[in-house]
Amino acid sequence: MILKINFDASFMPNSKISGISVIIKNEGDKLILKSSKRVLCKNSNEAELRALNKAIGYINDRQLKNLLPKKCHIKIYGDSQAVIEISKKQKKMKGVEISLMRSFINGLKVLNKNNDVLFSWIGRKNNAEADREARAALSK
Structure with missing residues (x-):
């Protein structure tokens, strides 16, 4: 199974509020998950990391419960x-809460152990759907 994950965050420095979003689709571009919410963050890197951590947690949890197969090919953008x-x-990552970093690194190890994972940077224009969702979460 191939999974495509897009994540993004929109950070408001004055209020420390962020909108984060995760979109997960299968190889046929069928939507598996679209999630967004508001969170408090110290900076934009922490907001982005929280969004990615949410996606990793979702995949790891579903695989643990046998709701998603292991050994997926996961492309994260x-x-x-x-x-x-x-x-x-x-x-x-410097400037990120230590408990978030622990959770992220532990989750990442499990994800990489159970799957073939590829991380790719894409420009905001190519991440438009996740960007829209993150911005919309700010107005909730």
């Missing part, structure tokens, strides 16, 4: 170069 790079290297 985001428009934050910093988050894509730390994901590829499974490294920590």
Whole structure:
């Protein structure tokens, strides 16, 4: 099974409120999950990381419950170069809450163990659907 994941965040520095979104589709471009919500974050990198962490948690949880098969080919797309790079290297990111980083790295290890995962940076224009959802979450 091939899964395509797009994630994004929209950060408002004055209020520290972010809208995060995750969109997961299968190889036929059929929607599996579209989720967005408002969260408090220290900075835009943390917001982007929270969005990706939500996607990773969703996949890992569904595979643990046998609702999704293991050994999927997962393509993860985001428009934050910093988050894509730390994901590829499974490294920590400065300025991000330590508990979020632990959760992210642990979830990432499980995801990579059970699947073939590819992280790719894409421009905002190519991440438009996730961007729209993240912005819409700010107005909720």
